[in-house]
Amino acid sequence: MEYGAGWDGFAAMERDVRAMVADPRWPLTPAQGRADAIARRALATPDGVCWLFGAYARWYRLDPDGQWHLSAPPAAPAIRAATRPVTVPIPYWVVPTGPDHAVDRGSTQAFVGPDVPAEVTERIRDLIVAHRGLRREDFPLTGGPFRQVFAAEVPSTVATVWGTVMWCAYAPAFDGNEVILSMFGEFLARPLPGDEFVRWLPPVGLTDLVDLYAERCRAGAHDAGLRLAELMARTADVLRADPRFRPRASALIGMIEPLLTQPWLDHTALQSGAVAHTWLLRCPPNLAAAALAEVSPGDHFRHVFYDLVEALAFTADTGADPRAVAASLLAADVASVTTDAVTYLYPWMDDGIRQALYVTLADPDHPLRGCWPVDGRLPAGLTPPDRSTAAALLGAAYATGLAWCELAGAVPPPTGFPVSGAVGQCLVNDRDDLPREPTTTPRKRVTETTSDWLYSS
Structure with missing residues (x-):
């Protein structure tokens, strides 16, 4: 490696580790060999702190007490230019396995400023329209957090689409005029939290989403449960077109697809109550980071x-x-x-x-x-x-x-x-959505509902 003018130790070492881990031989290399290769590619900054590019394709920092912490590296060019490679002992968990380096980070953007693309919202609208009229007796919304969100007569199919959208979102902060929210307006029991500009929505846990499917299966309506699981997968497939949804949507599809071809897979988990855990075990290794909130x-x-x-x-x-x-x-x-x-x-x-x-x-x-x-x-x-x-x-x-x-x-x-x-x-005047229509505009059906409901109390 050249350490002359223009040297950026963090950029250079990251390129080196990425190339090494991308080699098809990497997963076949003995664990100790992989650990040694990564340990020889640590960096030391002028203040004596050691850094390492490792698992999940991210940087780690060594504290004085000997503990490694996931930590974004310094940004100052002077510090990055003054780094030098060192060799340090490292724990097994910071060593890349291979699939973890192929992680899809998607986008950290909230749903304020750039709207969800129209082709995504229209396909989500189609799913709502196709499933909103199913018999509530077949798809009851019996409990859990969704029961507090939706009106009593709403079937769990609508809650399934909503829950999938919320679970797949990197950060569920939405523009108050966001179409993907507005189309759920007539189903909600109360206004969503937030203000006129931004709806600050709470996160949806995987257990909350899975329980919609598990409740039907435990009630003996296994076909209805599988239909809800399929609806989650179809909704996630639509959402993948937006990078703000894509990583978690891909992870959810990876958990559900085996079930759709082998409907008996969750039989034992349904009896023990560990369905969400079983789904997580089916998450592909390269998508595991998207579901990390459920694990740790x-x-x-x-x-x-x-x-x-x-x-x-x-x-x-x-x-x-x-x-x-x-x-x-x-x-x-x-x-x-x-x-x-x-x-x-x-x-x-x-x-x-x-x-x-x-x-x-x-x-x-x-x-x-x-x-x-x-x-x-x-x-x-x-x-x-x-x-x-x-x-x-x-x-x-x-x-x-x-x-x-x-x-x-x-x-x-x-x-x-x-x-x-x-x-x-900073985004109030830099949004994609048009000014909302006057409140005197007659309300329309879900297929073309306005956002007026967001501002009612």
């Missing part, structure tokens, strides 16, 4: 916080450290909900992020407090340069908020987190 809330928090740091990469152009900025913005959201959450978050952070989060929360005069939103708006230096960057930052910030709330057992605020709300203000 802590690791999921690490990954979405990594996304947040990457979404803030534009701040490096002003000399800021995206890692420190991300820690400060996390502190702003934590302070608005409960500072007790840090007890649950600290173990999942590297030492640098942990210290930045601590000092930002503890010292009102610390310079990192300058990153916090003021009067619902971001400081000028943190304003994203364009719509796509703002949408990506909004999605990553909201996903991070939901992730740390899940990890800490906190309740996400129904009006959104301060940071994602402030990022949303």
Whole structure:
């Protein structure tokens, strides 16, 4: 390797590891051989910290206590240019297996600014229209979180489409005029949480979605249960056209497809109540990262916080450290909900992020407090340069908020987190949707419903 002018150790080592893991011989190499190859490709920055590009095609940082943490690398060119390769002992879990490096990250953009493509919304509309009229006796919505969302007469088929959309979304923050929400308007029991501009929706767990299918099977209506599973797969197949849905949609299809050809697969799991776990076991290895929230809330928090740091990469152009900025913005959201959450978050952070989060929360005069939103708006230096960057930052910030709330057992605020709300203000005048129609416009059927229902109380 050349270490002269223009050397970027992180970029060079990432290219080297990616090429090595992509080699067809990599999965056939003994585990120790793979570990040794990765260990020889670590990097040391001028401050003595070691970094490694490993599992899930992401970077890891070695803390002084010997623990490796998933952590986005430094952005400053001077630091990246001053790195040197080193060899360090590493644990087995940071070594790429092969399939994990083929992970599809999709897009971290929220559904504010860029709308869901019309071809996706129209195909989802077709699924709703085709399944809305099925007998509620055959597809009852008996309980669970969907029962609180939908009116009493709504069949579980509609809830299945909705639940699939929400589960597949990277970050379920939607424009108040988003068509994919508006078409569900006549089925809802109450207005969705949020404000006139953004609907801050709670996450849907895989167990909640799977229970729609499992309830029918346990009730002896196995064919109805399989029809709901097929509807989930068909909905996910439509959603794959949008990168904000694609990774989780592909993972869901991978879990369901074997069941559709072998309908007896979940027989034992239905008796034991472990259906969601059984579905996760069927998730293809290269898509496992998309379902990480179901397996390890802590690791999921690490990954979405990594996304947040990457979404803030534009701040490096002003000399800021995206890692420190991300820690400060996390502190702003934590302070608005409960500072007790840090007890649950600290173990999942590297030492640098942990210290930045601590000092930002503890010292009102610390310079990192300058990153916090003021009067619902971001400081000028943190304003994203364009719509796509703002949408990506909004999605990553909201996903991070939901992730740390899940990890800490906190309740996400129904009006959104301060940071994602402030990022949303950057998109108010840069949206795809047209101004909503006057409220005097007669209501239409679900096939062409307006968004007026979103603003009623």
